Amino acid sequence: MLLGVVAAAGTPVSAAPASGIVDREVVFSVRNTNTSGVPCGTDGATYEVRGHLTGPLDKLAGASADSVSLYLHGLELGEWFWRFDDAPGYDHTREMAAHGHVSVTIDRIGYGSSGQPSGLLSCVGGQADVAHQIVQQLRSGRYTAAEGAVAFERIALLGHSLGGAIAQVATYSYGDVDALGVLSYSDLALSGETLVGTLTWGATCLSGGQRSTAGAPGYAFLTPSLASFQDNFLAQSPPEVRTPASAQRELNPCGDMVTLTEATAIDLARLGQVTVPVLIVAGGRDRVFDVDRARLQGNLFTGSRDVTTHVIDQATHGLTLEPTAVEFRRLLGDWLTTRGF
DSSP: OOSSEEOTTSOEEOOOOSSSEEEEEEEEEEEOOOOSSSOOOOOOOEEEEEEEEEEEGGGSSSSEEEEEEEEEOOTTOOGGGTSOOSSTTOOHHHHHHTTTOOEEEEOOTTSTTSOOOOGGGOOHHHHHHHHHHHHHHHHHTOSEETTOOOEEEEEEEEEETHHHHHHHHHHHHHOOOSEEEEESOOTTOBOHHHHHHHHHHHHHHHTTOBOOTTSOSOEEOSSSSHHHHHHHHSTTOOHHHHHHHHTTOOOEEHHHHHTHHHHHHHHHHHGGGOOSOEEEEEETTOSSBOHHHHHHHGGGOTTOSOEEEEEETTOOSOTTSSTTHHHHHHHHHHHHHHTTO
């Protein structure tokens, strides 16, 4: 199954039809609490998490459906990472929908159109708790959606970069998803360049951080400059993607970055408790996480009998934003289909 085609110049060309695809706004009411296996501080307040439900019309015509994939974005990014429509062929969820897959994408707490707490009171464990709350609402249909919510029987949780860390924590903490995808992430494997960047955001966070777009304190960029963001996150992106994507770079809650180290340490002890199918995908030229460690990430899931690892040789960190997005969608689509999604 080929999810999209590639033009002669190597740029993905959209295979998604103009009709037959549902694309509904969704809103989840969640509390910024932390009952996960990674202890860290949150404010306990209620926030809205906003996003979209995208999939084939025939699968979303009723009040219930078989399966959905919930996507979590990483640092510097937002829901737009999965819904990039500034250049044809890069809208991940629409291309997946064209081949039968249902997706929910969100701005995580602290990003974009969703609620933004103090960045010092957001953390990896709290983000995992919020993901768990959204999973439960997707199962029950108790969320708000344009033209009506849909309840799903089976849910795959897929996270990119820091979203991969959050997805792992949510999976072993709550055990309520049916498949796990860890994309462009591996534990204890930050590249040297990314670690150097810690000196910049660490100093910013120690001084109280910047204000978010909604005015909340305690936010910072992971990468020390826009040029660094482009070199690390958009290294293989063509100009028609690189320029508009750069304009959408987002600040991150300081607490999410600070607590990643604690999460990775706990992961080593708890990833073996995951029993559902696991997919690991990494770019062979990733500059954010060491690809050699990513190749070994699957070995940590000793409790699952179904662990698959793919390294896309020419890909870097931005799996949906470079020409190899076609290969990424094919790998992910085939894996989901084989496991009933």
